[in-house]
Amino acid sequence: MKLDKLVGERFKEKPADCVVDSHAFMVRGGYVKYVANGIFSSFTPLKRVTKKIEQIMREEMDLIDGQEVQFPVVMPASIWQESGRYKSIGKEMARFNDRNNSPLVLGMTHEEAAVHLVREYGQTYAKYPFMIYQIQTKFRDEARPRAGLIRVREFTMKDAYSFHTSQADLEQYYDKAHKAYERIYARVGLPEVISVKSDSGMMGGSISHEFMLLTAIGEDSIAICNDCGYRANVEAAECVLDAPANAKSEKLTKVHTPNGHTIEEVCAFLKCETAASCKAVVYQRNADDSYVVLFIRGDLEVNETKLTNYLGCDIHPAVITEESGIVAGFIGPVGLNAKATVLYDRSLQNMNNLVCGANENDYHYTGLDMARDVKGAEYNDFAKIVDGGICPVCGKHSITVSRGIEVGNIFQLGTKYTKSMGMTYLDNDGNSQYPIMGCYGIGVGRLAAAIAEAHHDGYGPIWPLSVAPWQVHLCAVRADDPEIKAYADKLYESLQSSGIEVIYDDRNVSAGVMFSDADLLGVPYRVIVSPRNMKSGVVEFTSRDKTMKETLELNGAADEVIKTVRAELNKFKM
């Protein structure tokens, strides 16, 4: 298509509200328009990118025997009441009543709809396994949309649901889906995406993986073992510790610690390491504001996902009142007299000679011996794994923590939805059983943004050929020169008629404007027809990533370009 007809504007200035590069380029390049917080319209260049991504997903889902279906965006509350998630999911789910006052919700995920669709079909074991998927709009009322298309409220998602008659069959299919996901990332030009163990969150189920693009602007933290290859979202990573207790336990002694409120202040005052302290972190349950006091080694942080999973409910940092019996800043496990659930992190197990609060204003204890002084405590893993920490698989101090964008996830759901929604089948022996499910999701827009985030320079995105809005950007510099225009027009036609997707810039603008627009559109190949080149009987043929710069004879330039594009496209085929 002709660039001068392309709807959307490109400009130089980085918008003030864009904190990540992909967002800035999407706005500056005429890819998206902000409609409301976390809600965007897409212009044609982005639509062309997402359609290609969707087609790659479709092909890969079909290859693992997926059947494309479509669930509704708007669903009756009833099917979410069946699964129990109408209650358990909070404000992220948009709810409204229709004209007859029937409660409806907007789909933020479609496990319920999937079970609803197939529960009559899947009544005998012979129908299994099967997988259905859709590519459809979802709405999730995120509290904090951010970073352009990285975290939005309305998005298009490829979501797939598989149904099985045994855990072994699910696991086998889960591996196939994992491989299909690897192929998808490779084909869209992100072979560097890695999978990590993840927390299953509101989805339920046990084993799950997230696919992560490692980048400093990611909102997830990923623990990676540089030795054995273990990888997990920090939320899901077990925290292993090997600090030994002291050989000899000192006496529990109350000391005056005026003006010391944080564990750092107290330890500095008492001249000990924070690792030699027992810190209290206090939360309240969202449902009833009841208190949860968690004791953990002073140098560690609480992994709130683990805590939430342990408690089975949502929590928030506590607001400590006088009536609670909790003495803020001086909380300790000895003599704590508060209405609260009290928990202990494994980092404290068997530890001694610790500093801790004395549950009395301006007083701490030294010489705390957990085994001696806190009888009957149960220890669980609530701590966040740290950079330099111990790998829970190989046991070495080889963990690094990196930031990443989650660009996909897969879950072994078990029978959570089939059981709650009463989907059963008769097995080979005539017994009624609940099918076992897996689910597999990728957000289309976020993946597009992740590609731009991973592949860009200071001037714009560098789209991989497989998902680029066009394959060739043809610039006719000085198209007011009839010779230039005639040659460029002919080249445009030759390329188009060979099935090459060309964006053709024959505007009467400077080469500078032309090239900066081309940089923003990020088309992988560029052909420049200009008076200077023309004089030498050539056109310039370059790649957006600057690794290639050739001159092609005027005669035969089209064939060369076609050959190069086709060869490169083949590299993305799996």
Added chain:
Amino acid sequence: MKLDKLVGERFKEKPADCVVDSHAFMVRGGYVKYVANGIFSSFTPLKRVTKKIEQIMREEMDLIDGQEVQFPVVMPASIWQESGRYKSIGKEMARFNDRNNSPLVLGMTHEEAAVHLVREYGQTYAKYPFMIYQIQTKFRDEARPRAGLIRVREFTMKDAYSFHTSQADLEQYYDKAHKAYERIYARVGLPEVISVKSDSGMMGGSISHEFMLLTAIGEDSIAICNDCGYRANVEAAECVLDAPANAKSEKLTKVHTPNGHTIEEVCAFLKCETAASCKAVVYQRNADDSYVVLFIRGDLEVNETKLTNYLGCDIHPAVITEESGIVAGFIGPVGLNAKATVLYDRSLQNMNNLVCGANENDYHYTGLDMARDVKGAEYNDFAKIVDGGICPVCGKHSITVSRGIEVGNIFQLGTKYTKSMGMTYLDNDGNSQYPIMGCYGIGVGRLAAAIAEAHHDGYGPIWPLSVAPWQVHLCAVRADDPEIKAYADKLYESLQSSGIEVIYDDRNVSAGVMFSDADLLGVPYRVIVSPRNMKSGVVEFTSRDKTMKETLELNGAADEVIKTVRAELNKFKM
């Protein structure tokens, strides 16, 4: 794909709630599953049909220089407040508040979003004309969803919006869009769809057309002139009358008409035709319940669309109270003493010797002469055109009224949205102007249902090849016979590897079950491999519409099938 793996169930019994054939076949053939009133999930066969329809739309929109974009499903109320439709549209629009209490709506059409997307882009005349379109989910909270996919609440729509700098340019483009629509209907196998003049309704604007599939189950009435070809939705058709007045006016005379409440009863009692009466039809405005009394010739019906357009507001049939001053059953234009807007249909203009109510219980007048007795009345067209009526174009009594399903519409919107939303451009002379818009919509699911409605027999749909879920239905009757199975497997592979879309039934079921399933899936070509045919060294090759039944030599059958499918596919190319 293998039929025994196809998710979804097919069955014989017509579901009780299916009143139209396309709905029954969609349910019986495993195309859709009911989720809630007017909300369905689609199984793979329907998804395959709609994807093909969407691709045809996309190609035709691109051919008229459309650029595919995507608007959000969820929009902030603010852009609908700008256009004024947040107020003017009633309960059909779903509204809810997000977690921050900001009002949001679900898109039921996207004029506002289109203007929002391009109002910065379209600031100078040189950018015009342009057209943007999307294929996206919409939600319209219909009061009465019906007939399966014909009238639903959630649907996928192709909606396009064009922007122009002159009415002439809009009209030229509107014609192009009209032709593109004709090509779309022809390519999906519905060349019989006709366009009719329509009412613009809530869209605003002046000229508009609907595309109609004529069928007895349609919910629209269409007036067609069999002489000159005039076609209009009855809602929009002018009602022309040529009944002459009597030569001599009689005296206005009050007569006692006990027990006669309807105009038919009164006319029967007074022994005159209803056409010789002046009937009153009473409405109330929705906003304030104020009364509207409309007088019309007794044998005609009110076209409420015309009345609504005239009043500029919504109305409902009146509940007449005593305080209103309206004497129900005896309302007439002489001596009417009521707080009401009084309107006169053109059918009464210059008429005389009419019967009408006397605004007094149990009394009517005879001998009403409108010109003599109702001074200063203004006459407008409020009547419904009738079968056998007069064509407003050629003037002949040549109108027939038929039922139709609306399968698309195009509107000349004018500046309604650009003006209200403050979108302007600088023209060639540097003056600020409002762009002129057109919009163009087709519902994807309804079109699929219309195709099934137009093309089916007693056993299922007969999909046109261009949109069929698969191209060839391969039946291996007695696939337990190794020779049958081996041949059919090979044929399946040959066809698939040539790019033919095959659904392959190698289940261990009777030929009867196989064929009735095949009829429900409606695949246009069928190949039957069976022991009997095998013995004769042939396979059977038939068409779903029963117009073709051939035998093909085992050797070379694949080539014959491929040739036939490709030749037929070519017929759908424009």
